[in-house]
Amino acid sequence: MGINEKPTIGFVGTGVMGKSMAHRLLHAGYPLHIYTRTKEKAEELMTSGANWQASVADVANHSDVVITMVGYPSDVEEIYFGQRGIIENARPQSVVIDMTTSSPELASKIAEEAAKKEVSVLDAPVSGGDIGARNGKLSIMVGGEQKIFEKVAPIFEELGSQYVWQGLAGAGQFTKMCNQIAIASTMIGVTEALVYAEKSGLDPDTVLESISGGAAGSWSLSNLTPRVIKRDFSPGFFVKHFIKDMKIALDSAEKMELELPGLRLARQMYEQIAESGEENSGTQALYKYYGLQN
Template sequence: MLISENTVVGFIGQGVMGKSMAGHILKSGYPLVVYTRTKNKAEELLEKGAEWADSPKKVAEKAKVIITIVGYPSDVEEVYLGEKGIIHHAKQGSYLIDMTTSTPTLAVKIFEEAKKKGLKALDAPVSGGDIGAREGKLSIMVGGEYEDFAAVKPILSLLGTNIVYQGDAGSGQHTKMCNQIAIASNMIGVCEAITYAEKAGLNPKNVLKSIASGAAGSWSLSNLAPRMIDGNFEPGFYIKHFIKDMNIALEEAEKLGLTIPGLSLAISLYSQLAEKGEENSGTHALYKYYNDNENV
């Protein structure tokens, strides 16, 4: 199936990132059908011309390209493989693109079940948080068949600027695990650096001017450290979802016989924050660990 400007795109999930991502597709002119469990999260898109569907089944029946970005692997499984899920109701030849961070094993299962039905499935998790989603500058890592990737790349290009085909089904999710492992230890370093600057009596914003573009530079240092300093812990990505991702990465590492102590430490620190009620804060709220007098 060729993707044209008249191809109906379905979008399931209107969270911190999904709302902006769906908005880019609608703005580009594609007919858009949306579903989310809480309808009012989609109101802005509906006002701009998107069509509402009241279930994944209805999205699957109307759209030829279906994008999902939901919360947990259990949500992905229900949306795709459940009785009212996408695979049971999508039109033959449809493209299914899961952009949730989920397990490589589930990505392979969805790919195989989709293929039996004449559907084309890709796992395409993203990185870049709310900022990347809002600006259409996400990094997108894709697993599945290359021909399917090539077919939907024009749509993916509306959402990101760094779009890389990684290999067979599950490869996108494995790549995202690499991303989350790198972020986990990096975030510890960013929080410790800002806390050190403050304890040393420095102006942390001036410190950032010196170190953000040097060898210590990272996306988290440039984009999230300023939020830490300003006391803004609104989520670009939820702690609860990051803990989910890190646990997936740890489980996959164990399957590979790999020990990754940096990730284990990060999970421990974030779990302590979640127990203190910070699960709905942004990942940069790890800064609070170092600034709590009881050190959590």
């Protein structure tokens, strides 16, 4: 890579958010290699100039920076470890960035193993959903060595409006758990407010207009409530993935001997709507919980 050349990026996982993130990197002029389990999902990116690779090992072999955005901690383990995993096949001196929401313990394990191969790792989960990914307005929470964070900051700048170094390996994931804990209880309040407005005969649109600019204002209220009013439950972030995140946070809190009753209630409510068939809906589908109670 020349002095003025952009690093070649490998991107693993082009789902709801990953696809938009990869598009932004392509449009910013980064050479991009991609891999996803279902090649058809990557066709649009390939048409836009991304290079398809047949495995995560091949992506790692061809890239200066590897970004991963997959579903579950088990998926992260699968793509990072083993003979055909990212760590074993990444170039020495390359940087690997896991943007999946995963466990802090796993983030630390990946960083430790990668260091043996002279590979630097950042855990950098994000918040902002499909809207933030599409518009480059994600909030990125980063753990790992600060000098590596500064090295790849131009990449984060293309993906997010806010990217903050939080500390060493695992700190990004701990910060994302703080984010998910805050959202979990917020979503209960947001959906209950909407149900209450509708039951009392108010126009939900005008109620939203009044309360979103006041003390009740939140990202969830402004961005997800309009979808619910339109009965749009398509995923910006899957219910099943939110349940996964809440489990990680509760397990972590238990290790710290910390009780989080609001988070525990939110998880129970989301599990109930998942069992009713909403696991692949967006998190705003919590609205349907109240229908299940009648």
